[in-house]
Amino acid sequence: MRLFDTMSREVKDLQSSDGKTFRFYxxxxxxxxxxxxxxxxxxxxxxxxxxxxxxxxxPTYHVxxxxxxxxxxxxxxxxxxxxxxxxxxxxxDRFHDDCNQLNNLEPHLEPSAVEHIPHQIxxxxxxxxxxxxxxxxxxxxxxxxxSFEGYGRxxxxxxxxxxxxxxxxxxxxxxxxxxxxxxxxxxxxxxxDGENYWSSPWGEGRPGWHLECSAMCREYLGDSFDLHxxxxxxxxxxHENEIAQSEACSGHSMADHWFHLTHLLVDGxxxxxxxxxxxxxxxxxxxxxxxxxxxxxxxxxxxxxxxNFVAKDKDGKESFPALAGAGQALQKIAKFAHVLKQxxxxxxxxxxxxxxxxxxxxxxxxxxxxLLDDLNTPDALGQVFSxxxxxxxxxxxxxxxxxxxxxxxxxxxxxxxxxxxxxEKVKAEVPAGIAEMAQARWQAKQDKxxxxxxxxxxxxxxxxWEIKDTKEGYELCPKN
RNA sequence: GGCGAGGUAGCCAAGUGGUAAGGCCGGGCUCUGCAAAAGCUCUAUCGCGGGUUCGAUUCCCGCCCUCGCCUCCA
Numbered sequence: 310m311r312l313f314d315t316m317s318r319e320v321k322d323l324q325s326s327d328g329k330t331f332r333f334y335x336x337x338x339x340x341x342x343x344x345x346x347x348x349x350x351x352x353x354x355x356x357x358x359x360x361x362x363x364x365x366x367x368p369t370y371h372v373x374x375x376x377x378x379x380x381x382x383x384x385x386x387x388x389x390x391x392x393x394x395x396x397x398x399x400x401x402d403r404f405h406d407d408c409n410q411l412n413n414l415e416p417h418l419e420p421s422a423v424e425h426i427p428h429q430i431x432x433x434x435x436x437x438x439x440x441x442x443x444x445x446x447x448x449x450x451x452x453x454x455x456s457f458e459g460y461g462r463x464x465x466x467x468x469x470x471x472x473x474x475x476x477x478x479x480x481x482x483x484x485x486x487x488x489x490x491x492x493x494x495x496x497x498x499x500x501x502d503g504e505n506y507w508s509s510p511w512g513e514g515r516p517g518w519h520l521e522c523s524a525m526c527r528e529y530l531g532d533s534f535d536l537h538x539x540x541x542x543x544x545x546x547x548h549e550n551e552i553a554q555s556e557a558c559s560g561h562s563m564a565d566h567w568f569h570l571t572h573l574l575v576d577g578x579x580x581x582x583x584x585x586x587x588x589x590x591x592x593x594x595x596x597x598x599x600x601x602x603x604x605x606x607x608x609x610x611x612x613x614x615x616x617n618f619v620a621k622d623k624d625g626k627e628s629f630p631a632l633a634g635a636g637q638a639l640q641k642i643a644k645f646a647h648v649l650k651q652x653x654x655x656x657x658x659x660x661x662x663x664x665x666x667x668x669x670x671x672x673x674x675x676x677x678x679x680l681l682d683d684l685n686t687p688d689a690l691g692q693v694f695s696x697x698x699x700x701x702x703x704x705x706x707x708x709x710x711x712x713x714x715x716x717x718x719x720x721x722x723x724x725x726x727x728x729x730x731x732x733e734k735v736k737a738e739v740p741a742g743i744a745e746m747a748q749a750r751w752q753a754k755q756d757k758x759x760x761x762x763x764x765x766x767x768x769x770x771x772x773x774w775e776i777k778d779t780k781e782g783y784e785l786c787p788k789n
Numbered sequence: 790g791g792c793g794a795g796g797u798a799g800c801c802a803a804g805u806g807g808u809a810a811g812g813c814c815g816g817g818c819u820c821u822g823c824a825a826a827a828g829c830u831c832u833a834u835c836g837c838g839g840g841u842u843c844g845a846u847u848c849c850c851g852c853c854c855u856c857g858c859c860u861c862c863a
Contacts, residue, residue: 336863344863351863364808379861382805465792507825518861540863541793547861572857579857609812610802615794615856619801631801634813641812642828679803687803691811698811759822766824777826784826 310365310681312358312536314611315544315567316463320683323362323566326535332370334526334564336539337419338374340400341385343589344407346603346618347573347580351540353604353725354570354612354684356413358538361680361723364665372529373416375401377423383443393423393505407590410600412725414661415605418529422521426507429516429524432558433494433509441557445486448497448512454490457553463567464545490551493517519550523558526551532559538568545710573607574617586620598632601727605635608686608724608741636729642693643728646717648702653711664715664722671709672696673716680723693720739785741773747785750776 317721335355345575357368376382377397388394405653408415422429428494433450435443441456454460486523498506498513506513526534532555539548548567572579575586610616616745621630660666670677676692677686700713739747750765766776769785777784 339861340862355863376861382863449862466859490860542862545859546790551862562818570863572863574856577856579862581862605812606801613794614802617801617856625798630813634801637814638812685803687801687812688810695809717855719806757822763823775825778821778824779826786826 310362310367311683312566312568312602313683315354315569316758323367323536325367326533326565330368330370331536332530332534333359333372333536333538333568334522334534335371335373335416335537336522337373337375338404339379340397340532340731341379341382341663342400343591344404344590345580346417346590346593346607347575347591348540348571349407349411349603350607351570352408352413353607354686355538355568356411356725357608357680357686357723358684360413360661361677361684364719364723365681366665366678366721369417370530371414371416372418372420372525374522374525375404375419375421376518376521377401377421378505378515379422379447382503383515386505387501387503397421397423410590410594411604412600412727414725420711421524422516422530423540424523425524426516426530428528429520430495430509431518432520432524432554433511434526436494436554437556438494441553442494443487444511448514449493450495451486452494452550452552452553454488454492457557459556460553461549463552465722466545466549466550484609492519493530494520494554505630510568515657518556519547522547523551523554526563527555527559528542532561534564536566536568537564538570541569541571544569570612571615573616576621577617588618588620593629593632596629598629599727599729601639602635603630604724604726605639609635609690610687612684612686632666636696639726639729642697642717642721642726643731645669645697645700645702646714646721646728647731649700649705649710649714649717652702652705652707653714654707654710655711655714659715659718661720661722664719667715669712670716670719671712672700673713673720676720677723680720686724688722689724694719711754739774743769743772746775747774747783751783779782 310323311320311325323331335352338348362369366749375397378393380395383392383504383632386393389396420682433442436452437444437450440453442450442452444450460466478678494517496513496514496517498515504517506515526537537548537551552563572582578584578586580587590600590603593601606618607616620627620629622630648759673693673696675690676696679688679692682688696717702710705713745767746769750762750769753762753765769776773787775786778787
């Protein structure tokens with residue numbers, strides 16, 4: 310598999326350094342509120358990445374952290390009158406629930422920052438010994454950016470002018486630092502931290518944000534591992550700082566590959582609460598859309614391109630046309646898969662692990678190639694529809710149909726798309742009165758009593774049932 | 790101000806030095822008593838102006854416009 314690497318700025322082949330398992334780290338969520346759909350663009354694409362690797366025959370080891378201590382978690386836990394743990398556990402569970410709904414595989418390991426404070430303290434001590442960190446008067450510890458030669462390589466900071474406070478945010482610890490670009494490894498205890506502080510050789514306080522990832526990567530993946538991933542916003546300063554911390558300690562290159570995901574835009578702009586375009590999975594589900602539909606939308610653009618999530622239609626109404634379209638597209642695939650499945654007489658469910666044994670993807674090989682080439686999900690999706698167009702299911706033998714079905718299943722497995730269930734046995738759940746009415750209408754139709762037939766059809770529609778005539782008979786579907 | 794991404798049909802979005810995938814919507818056709826469903830099908834000279842080239846949407850230069858980031862936001 311080939312993937313763009315932020316460090317070298319080129320598409321590179323992915324290789325497992327130990328020759329057996331591809332070991333990678335993803336920066337996880339800060340659990341202080343519901344994750345929004347932009348967050349999930351990142352987590353879903355990382356999941357597609359992992360699924361593709363595994364289906365290509367490369368086992369993975371996926372570590373994703375939870376940030377459960379920082380300014381926001383502490384602030385909001387205090388405001389909610391809860392302990393930090395109660396507060397972050399709640400939002401962690403919510404996050405997991407969303408991930409499950411979106412069909413993301415669980416990381417193999419999900420360490421949290423609070424559980425690794427000793428590891429972080431040990432790392433700070435090592436950095437101080439090696440001359441990369443200093444303690445300020447208030448008991449905080451900062452990383453001395455000027456002490457690390459490679460600083461700025463990832464974000465090309467060396468080629469640009471660092472403008473202090475350009476974002477408008479100037480923290481109050483500004484004058485404790487030797488240089489504006491130095492960042493906190495340890496933050497001394499403040500009054501509004503409440504009970505959320507830990508003791509350290511430098512006094513009470515808590516770890517800085519960047520440090521947790523360095524410490525946990527080191528603990529679980531070692532000094533060097535295969536790939537590190539996160540949203541583009543993390544390139545600077547977060548990942549730049551992680552590199553400075555980790556490499557200053559170990560003397561080794563931290564990760565062979567840096568995989569960054571571009572942000573989701575909503576109606577052409579950044580998502581924000583004040584703009585009224587801040588969406589969570591729960592909200593969209595409440596609006597009547599499925600997690601699979603959201604997932605489809607999130608993978609419909611290449612991960613290095615900004616993706617414009619259309620929430621409002623041309624009239625400015627919040628009708629989520631993108632999700633509605635995704636629903637249609639998924640239905641189309643689901644129906645096709647259903648036909649192939651029947652034609653191929655596949656009667657057992659095929660799980661993700663079973664897909665790893667599939668070697669012949671039939672007409673869907675091109676779609677998988679798209680994924681292997683820099684994780685081109687929109688191309689893969691396009692190839693799926695193109696392949697479908699070229700297949701005439703009823704002309705296939707059972708073996709051929711089964712092969713195509715398995716090929717399509719591999720692609721859906723790689724994309725993590727759970728297809729909607731194709732309704733075929735709805736009749737069983739139809740209330741007796743409705744079924745009678747439908748039968749009467751069918752009879753009227755056979756008798757060419759159009760007036761009566763239409764009247765009954767309208768009546769059924771009022772009762773919430775839709776008639777779909779076929780060659781042999783008719784189907785009843787609940788209207789939604 | 791700096792850095793980065795981008796402008797492809799009504800919308801979303803791939804891709805390529807030799808006249809452009811796919812999805813949604815919409816139109817047409819088939820089927821049908823009509824409709825729905827289903828199936829088939831149609832819709833773009835790729836922001837603007839130069840240049841290189843036999844040939845550019847694809848390379849180079851300039852311009853216009855959009856978006857993101859610039860210390861804790863995926």
